[in-house]
Structure formats: C-alpha cells, structure tokens
Amino acid sequence: KKGVGTVKPVRLLAISAIPRKKGNSQFLLDTVLEYTKILKFEVDVKRISLSDRKVEPCIGCLACYKNGGRGVLKDGFEDIRQLWKWADCILYCTPVYVAGIPGQLKCLFDRLSNADYGLEIRGARHMKTIGAISQGGDFFGGGAELCMADIMRHAAMMNCVYIPPDTSYIGSGGWVWDSHGNAMKEKAGLMTEDYRLTLETAHSIIQRSVEMAAIIRSGSADLRDDLMEDAAYRYYFEKADALEE
Numbered sequence: 001k002k003g004v005g006t007v008k009p010v011r012l013l014a015i016s017a018i019p020r021k022k023g024n025s026q027f028l029l030d031t032v033l034e035y036t037k038i039l040k041f042e043v044d045v046k047r048i049s050l051s052d053r054k055v056e057p058c059i060g061c062l063a064c065y066k067n068g069g070r071g072v073l074k075d076g077f078e079d080i081r082q083l084w085k086w087a088d089c090i091l092y093c094t095p096v097y098v099a100g101i102p103g104q105l106k107c108l109f110d111r112l113s114n115a116d117y118g119l120e121i122r123g124a125r126h127m128k129t130i131g132a133i134s135q136g137g138d139f140f141g142g143g144a145e146l147c148m149a150d151i152m153r154h155a156a157m158m159n160c161v162y163i164p165p166d167t168s169y170i171g172s173g174g175w176v177w178d179s180h181g182n183a184m185k186e187k188a189g190l191m192t193e194d195y196r197l198t199l200e201t202a203h204s205i206i207q208r209s210v211e212m213a214a215i216i217r218s219g220s221a222d223l224r225d226d227l228m229e230d231a232a233y234r235y236y237f238e239k240a241d242a243l244e245e
Contacts, residue, residue, distance in 0.1 A: 009044040010210045010217075012036065013087035015080075016049040017094035017105040024176050024184035025135055029093035031188065032133065032172075032202040041210050046087070048080055050104040055080070058110040069115040077111050084112060085239060088213035089129040090160070091206065092151050096136030099143035101150045109154045127220055127236055129212045130155040131163045131205035135174035135184065135198070144173035161212060165204035172205055174198035 014033055018025040026049065036043040053076030064071045070078060084090065094101050132151040136142035148171035155162040164170050175194065176183035187195040220227065220237075227233035 008217075009042040010213045011044045011086055011088045012046070012091060012206075012210065012213075013083050013089070014045060014047045014091045014093065015105075015108075016047065016051070017092060017102055017108075018049070019051055019102055019104055020181065021049075021051050023095065023181045024174075025093050025095045025133075027182075027184045027188075028133065028135055028174060028198070028202070029091075032093075032199060032206060033091075035203045035206050036210070039207060039210055041214050043210055046083055048083060050102075050108065053077075053080055055104055055107045055111060057107045058114060062114070064115040071111065071115060077108070077115075080108065081112065081115055087128060088217060089131070089163075089209040091131050091133070091209065093133040094147050094151070096134060096143035096147055099146050101147045106150075109150075109157075113154075113157050126159050127216045128158070128160045129163050129209040129216070130158075130160045131209045132171035133174070133198075133202050133205065134171060135176060138175055142173075142175055144175070145170065148173070161216070163205055163209045163212060165201035166208070167204065168201050172198055172201035 014029055016026050016029050020026075029047075033045060033047075036045055055077045056073045056075045058071075059073070061072060069081065092105070094105055097103070130151065132148045134144040134147035134151075136144045136147075152162050152170060165172055174184065176187065184195075224237060228237060
C-alpha cells in the first residue's frame, strides 16, 4: 500500500507516558493504533513506554549543547531521542497525575527541549506533527485537558505542528470509573458512549497527524533547494539525511 503523494511510509512514534507496565492509557493507546492499518497512507509504527525507559530529570548543565545533543546522564533518554528524531509524527498517550502529566513525561520534555535544540540552532523547524491522548478519573475537570495543554506547549517549544481532532479543540480525552488497570478495557467491552467518543477523537488525531506529516514531507522535498538557504532548515535536512544513511 502506498499513500498519495509519498512513497515511504509515514513514521509514527507512539509514546506511552504511563509509569506502570500495563494500565488504562496503555490499553487505550494499543487500541487506537490499530486504526493506522486502514489509513490511506502506509504507516511505520514504533512504540515506547516510559515504564521501560528511565529518564532522569534535566540538571541544566547544558553539556548537550556541546556534545551533539548527547547528555551526561546515563539513562534511557538517548534511545528515545533517536526515535523521536526518526519519526515524522509523535503521538503521546498519558494518564492524568494530579491534574497534569506524570513526572516521567515532564522529564522527557525537558531533556528533548535541550538536546539537539540548543541556543545556536533555536528556531529550527523539525517538521513533525504531534498529537495528544489523555485519560483521567473524571469526565469533566479531570485534568485531561491540562495534560493536552502541556503537550501542546511542548509541541510549540519543539517547533512542531500540533494536531487536534476534527471535533475537539486540543486533543482526545477519556476517563475511567475506577483506578484499577482494567477499567478502560471494561468500558471498551461495554462500548459506552464516552468511550466511543474517545476512540473517534483519537482516530481523528492519528489520521490528521499522518496526513499532515505526509504533506510536510512532500512539501519539504519539493522546496528543499530554497529551504536549504536558511540555516534552521539546513539543520533539519542534514539531520534527516543522516537518519536515512
């Protein structure tokens, strides 16, 4: 299967921010990613769970500015950074922790914002799309929208294109009626109306993210010669070329 206007598959990195090995957010993410199999564009999906990767907090030493983006902390961040650079679109799926994102995800955002994106190249266009799915313990005011806002700010800091669903302002939100790890699966079995809406908005984010990523890739290829005159874009193309080697 080949997508319209592109030959290579669109590369999607799905990041599960749940600290537990398994849980409601992981079930939701696994479910909605099945949608990539029926899109017009072929999608190469890779997944990361922060429950499997230790990411230490940024210590603000700025060593990554001088080390090609590599930090001094010895943890799982570097593998994530390389996959983040590989992707055309990023899909974050996060639970709500005290009306916000879990600390592990905030650590990742802080580290990404410094590594490879230091002062000398600020303003580089990374030409990625970013979408957000969040689930909490309450349908109204449960904090999912605050998590989405955090991810939206992250997208802006990384100079990426944030993609909302067609029927919502900022992202896809879900809720569970109990904190145990199978609560979302229980809702899926009942196909409650709120769960159906969560799937609908999540599918929309995936579709629009993949489509926009294909548009960006096609447009950047057509305009490469002109864009290469700008150091910020030249940085993007050089990094993209290196990843293809």
